[in-house]
Amino acid sequence: MGARTLFSREEMLELNIKTLKERTVTVEEIAEVAYRQQAKWSPEASMKEAIESVEKILSLRDTFHLLQLGAEIDRLTDTKMIQGPIYDILKSDLGMFGIDELFGLELAGLYGTIGKTNFGDIDVNKPLVVSRLNDVGKDGNGMCHTFMDDIVGAIAAAASTRIAQIINEDEARKDPHVKAIKLDLDL
Numbered sequence: 548m549g550a551r552t553l554f555s556r557e558e559m560l561e562l563n564i565k566t567l568k569e570r571t572v573t574v575e576e577i578a579e580v581a582y583r584q585q586a587k588w589s590p591e592a593s594m595k596e597a598i599e600s601v602e603k604i605l606s607l608r609d610t611f612h613l614l615q616l617g618a619e620i621d622r623l624t625d626t627k628m629i630q631g632p633i634y635d636i637l638k639s640d641l642g643m644f645g646i647d648e649l650f651g652l653e654l655a656g657l658y659g660t661i662g663k664t665n666f667g668d669i670d671v672n673k674p675l676v677v678s679r680l681n682d683v684g685k686d687g688n689g690m691c692h693t694f695m696d697d698i699v700g701a702i703a704a705a706a707s708t709r710i711a712q713i714i715n716e717d718e719a720r721k722d723p724h725v726k727a728i729k730l731d732l733d734l
Contacts, residue, residue, distance in 0.1 A: 560606040566618045567605075570695050571683075576676035577601045577699055581706035583674060584665060589714050596713065600706035609657060610702065613650050617694030624691040640685050640693040651697035651704075658708035665704035670697065677703070 554562065564574060578597035585592040604610055623629045624637040636644050648670065655666035673681050673696075680696035683689035 554611070556606040556608075559608065559611040560602060563605040563611055563614050566614060567699075570618055570621065570680075570692065571690065572676060572680070572695065572699055574598060574601050574605070577703050578706065580669065580675050580677060580700070580703035581710065584669065584703065584707040585710045589711060591714060592710050596710050597706060600709040600713075601702060603709060604654075604657075604702050604705045607657065610654055610705075613654050614698050614702075617647070617650050617698045621691045621694050624693065637693050638691055640681070640691075640696075644693070647694045647697045650694055651701035654698060654701035655704040655708075658705045658712075661711070662701075662705050662708040665707050666701050669700040669704050673700075 567573065567577075575598065578594060578601045581600060582592060582594050582597035585597070605614075620629070620637070624634065627634065629637060640647075651666050651670060652663055655662040658665075669677055677696050677700045680692040680699060683692060
């Protein structure tokens with residue numbers, strides 16, 4: 548039997564959490580960024596929803612592929628397994644590189660234009676864990692987080708957007724003119 552390439556959502560969530568821990572990040576740290584971003588607009592947002600949303604995002608196949616690949620590129624950079632000029636570009640997190648932001652935009656884009664807009668806000672302002680990853684990665688002595696800071700920011704952006712979608716859906720269902728139909732929304 549060949550190498551295993553397909554994983555269940557539960558397995559992807561577990562593997563992503565493990566990889567994040569290896570890269571010094573927790574679900575709760577990402578959820579805090581998502582919560583703070585959404586709480587500015589939706590006071591009813593909660594940390595519980597933020598954690599649930601981060602876990603939902605971490606269970607998605609596209610997130611799994613982007614997070615695992617980005618973490619591996621950062622790890623290979625840490626161990627100097629990447630060579631040539633790309634090593635210096637990755638190690639310094641060169642602002643003109645941009646491929647790491649493409650990972651972030653793709654991941655945040657799973658939640659549409661608002662997800663991408665939320666990612667832009669996080670990428671520019673670098674709140675909390677995103678700032679820590681960015682700073683440690685650029686100091687030259689710590690782990691490389693060229694991809695991880697953008698991936699973590701994008702997960703937070705997607706989770707923030709998911710919270711807004713849930714809140715809006717709940718609000719819409721309060722309207723007496725909305726005919727209730729049973730939908731299994733897997734936002």
